[in-house]
Amino acid sequence: MSTDSQQNDHHSPVLEFKSSTFSVPVLVLVSNDAITIEQQLQGKIHLAPEFFKNSPLVFDLQELNKHDLDIDVTELINIIRKLGLLPIGIRGGAAQQNQQALELGIPVHSGHSTAVSSGTQKQQTPEPEAATPEPQVVAETATLITHPVRSGQRIYASGDLIILAQVSAGAEIMAEGNIHVYGSLRGRALAGVQGNTEARIFCSDLQAELISIAGNYKISEDLNGAVLNQPVQIYLQNHTLVIKDI
Missing domain, CATH: 2.160.20.70 (Pectate Lyase C-like)
Known part of the structure; x- marks a missing residue:
C-alpha cells in the first residue's frame, strides 16, 4: 500500500455519533427499606421475566429526597444487579448520591418525566415522537x-x-x-x-x-x-x- 493511501486511511472516519431514542424502565422509589425494595422488585420481575431479563434500568431517587429519606446507593445498585437488571443511570439524586453512582460507573440522568415505580404507576401521556428514555x-x-x-x-x-x-x-x-x-x-x-x-x-x-x-x-x-x-x-x-x- 502506498504512503498516500495509508495517510488517506488515517484521515477517513471510522466512527460517528448519532442521536437516537432508547426506551428503558425507570424505577421510582418511595421507600428506602432495602428489604422491601428487593422483595417488591423481585415480584414485578417474576410477573414478566422475559420483559425484565437483562433490562437496562434508570433509578429515580427524587421522591425519597423530597421526603428526606436517605438510601445507600451502593446497596441499591447491588440489589438491582443481583436481580438481573442493568442499572445505567441515576435520576433525582442528591450530590452525594450522584457521586456514589458515578464512582460505580453509573451516569447521572437529568430527565424529569415519570415512568414505572416500585409500588405504583404515575401517569404519563404517550408521545409518539418524543425522545424520552422511559417507557x-x-x-x-x-x-x-x-x-x-x-x-x-x-x-x-x-x-x-x-x-x-x-x-x-x-x-x-x-x-x-x-x-x-x-x-x-x-x-x-x-x-x-x-x-x-x-x-x-x-x-x-x-x-x-x-x-x-x-x-x-x-x-x-x-x-x-x-x-x-x-x-x-x-x-x-x-x-x-x-x-x-x-
Whole structure:
C-alpha cells in the first residue's frame, strides 16, 4: 500500500455519533427499606421475566429526597444487579448520591418525566415522537396508540392497551389488562402483567417473538405454524396459553 493511501486511511472516519431514542424502565422509589425494595422488585420481575431479563434500568431517587429519606446507593445498585437488571443511570439524586453512582460507573440522568415505580404507576401521556428514555406509562382504563411501535420501544399500560398499527420486532408492549393489536404483532406482547389471568391478547397478524399472560409465556419457536400470520386471540386455560383463530 502506498504512503498516500495509508495517510488517506488515517484521515477517513471510522466512527460517528448519532442521536437516537432508547426506551428503558425507570424505577421510582418511595421507600428506602432495602428489604422491601428487593422483595417488591423481585415480584414485578417474576410477573414478566422475559420483559425484565437483562433490562437496562434508570433509578429515580427524587421522591425519597423530597421526603428526606436517605438510601445507600451502593446497596441499591447491588440489589438491582443481583436481580438481573442493568442499572445505567441515576435520576433525582442528591450530590452525594450522584457521586456514589458515578464512582460505580453509573451516569447521572437529568430527565424529569415519570415512568414505572416500585409500588405504583404515575401517569404519563404517550408521545409518539418524543425522545424520552422511559417507557410510555398511562393510568387509564384503555390506552390507544395510533402510531407503529418501533423496534426498541417499550409501552406499558395500567389498563387495556389498543394499538391500531404494527408492533415491530424488538418492540415490547405490556398491559395490566388486555392487549389489542390491529396490525402485525412482531415484537413481544405481555398482558395481565400484574397477575390478571383473565387478560387476553388479540391481534390481526401473529408473528410475535414472545406472548405472555400473567407470567405464562411462549416464544416464537413454541408457536404452532398454523396460527402464524393469522388473526388470533390468546388466553389462559388451566395455566396454559391457548391460541385460537378469530
